[in-house]
Amino acid sequence: MHNKTMKRHEVDKKSKELPTLSKDDTGRIRSQGKWNLKVQSEDIFSTLASSVNSFGYSLYNKVKTETDGNFVISPFNTVTLLYMLYVGCTGKTSKQLRDKLLIRVQKSFIPPILHSYLIMLSNVQSKNDVEYAYLIFINSLLKYNKDFSDMLVHSIFFRYISKNFMNETKWINNIVHIKTNRKLKYVIAQGQITNHSAVLLTDVLYFAGSWVNPFVKEKTKAEMFYLKRNEITKVMTMQLSARFNQFNGDRFKVIELPFENLFSLYVILPKEGVDIKQFEKELSYLSVENIAHNIGFVNSSVTVKLPKFDMSTRVGIHAQLKALGITDIFKPSQNDFSQMFHGPMKIRSENKELIKSFRKQRVDKVVQKTKVKIEEDSTKYSNDGGSSEFKNLFHVNRPFLFLIVDKQSKMILLMGRITDPSMRYYYGGI
Template sequence: MKTTFYMSLLLAGLHAVAHGQLLPSHHNGHDTNEHKHHAHEAIACLKLVPNNADFAFQFFKEITLEAPNKNIFFSPVSISTAFAMLALGARSTTQTQILEGLTFNLTEIQEKEIQEGFHNLIHMLSHPEGGVQLNMGNAIFLTEKLKPLKKFLDDAKALYQLEAFTTNFNNPMEAEKQINDYIERKTHGKIADLVKDMDPQTVMLLATFVFFKGSWEKPFKPEHTEEREFFVDAEMTVKVPMMYQTGRFDLYFDEELSCTVVRLHYNGSATAFLVLPAKGKMKQLEETLVKETVQEWSEHLFQSLVSLYFPKFSISGSYEITNTLSKMGIVDVFTDQADLSGITGTPDLKVSKVVHKAALDVDERGTEAAAGTAAEILTLSIHPTIEFNRPFLMLIFDRDTNSTLFIGKIVNPTITS
């Protein structure tokens, strides 16, 4: 019988401080050598971008099937990173399934290139442009009797900034406290109680976390926020604090998918796509959303003067994702067929379960520009109003790496978890 290890995909809190106007990405005049290094890293992780995006939307489809009509929020890049790191210690079919489950075609890209790409991706995401705070990290908690191979620990530290801790899983409460305290500290209090009801047979837990805090380039004014109705479905209406501003926004109306897309940039390199399907069209959007859709939206955006209403809300998603990943082809690692001998040198290890948790806050606060004031003069012509007063999607990307940081479906903004 295999010893099990518990994988905690710690998905960290996203604190999105809502602002409004979208501007193109700005780059300040950094040192040339720094730019060259940045360019090299960008090229290395560029190879991962299409696959990571495919994985993100496939995972989204699976989760929406499992939890229809519920809020969804997760970080695909966190899940991909954790499993790419696990692949370092996987061998034979187990490793192939993990990498193919992450949508890599192993005839086109080698495992070494994948690992190098993730290393550069983590580095770039951990050093974003000013205005966005994005912390990523990985930790492994090991029972004292489990001695991982030096090569695995060295490689994981070098490629994934892995931290390793000794943990007494025989005392589940003590182990839970150690792990949850670590995660809570690393995510600035956003992710609490990540693991619970731990199996005392656990010998290893792998945790991956992401923390994001962004501010819109132009904040919503708190005095303009008012309570308005949000139509959860045909039968249910709730009251939500609705933020408001009028300004020029990047828009696209996708006639084929019957949805309105508004793009908002954060200060720094993060961008949010807010996607409002027409009534009754959410299911169609969920079933057909792929990376090419987002690419098409990006290419067809146009600037328009609109009145934008967007809810102020906090949600979190917590998932046991073993079954979801199994449906995507990552099977053996959770069974007695698992070969994780690259971690300990022996094949008697399997993953018992994978827990992933993410949180999102959206409010008016944001960083005002420190210098210069410009009064916005708006003509009094009739302009469209876009109100996010029914279920919508929120996709958050990093522009420098084209990475899908977070995907959310907000069905009821008054339900926090």
């Protein structure tokens, strides 16, 4: 979406030459079987952010067509999982992932980069409730490469699990439940994987932030929310008067609401009379990048009225990945996972169809589950001193989009749409 008041971001993502890492950049040290590293250069995380934001924007545009209601995806989680898959690929499969994900770093440096960033993400958990996990499930009938699995184990955030998939849906969901400190469960439904499934990729993320300027429950009350032009409901709406960064464009406006430590919530609100679906079609990648970089924002006093929401999305994104050009990993005749597998094991079975299905490996499903909670902070008191409302009002009383962004690297952790704050679930495409 071109907006005359929003200056063009200086970085052209298609032409930008991204840095190649050196050993000095990563400070990579292998000690006692674990990664021990410090990533010094901010350019490294900015390089990752470029890949996450670009691919995440494209993925969002594919997922949004499946539903008219609420949903949230994690561009960061998707790209992180695919980066690790890229490490296990060679040949044309590797090239396809590199090109589609805009990977501009040496393959050997990807594990320590991701590990270092996830360590940093773990450090913000003292202020924000963030849980995440990345799991690669492979059928035990496949002979996997132990060096690759050991490399993943060295990163405490990844797990590479060999298992016979028959009747193991409950087991997989319990693994996810444990890895997220019991915040998330039910990633896979019964019957969605079978004993013929080869590889299942899953990533999960839970986010509940702690506000820098806290909303408090005493000021939350029911307010009108316009679902559609002639359809109105009441939703519990938080209120706070303070100074925030804001952008005011011709067709939409944005407010940045910072969390403690690393992240900020950006609420993107179409102007009155602008249909949310039409607005999504107009919203360009450039505009999303400008929002993440605070281009054109002004800091001013404002009264914010924001609906509480608690939103979960479980979605299979294999169809969307194929539509975005990542196809080889799903095709047994075209992929090259030689860094992940030694080839199929000799299967002792009279089931010829089962034997045939494991002649060459492939990814069967890629499933993501995300949950985001936006609510008052019960542990803090508001710092607005009980002041009356400011003349400048940012009232979120109609469908909106949102981003949760890492303010250091400008990386988009979560991106979503809320058309009805009272709706809590979207499950699709698995």
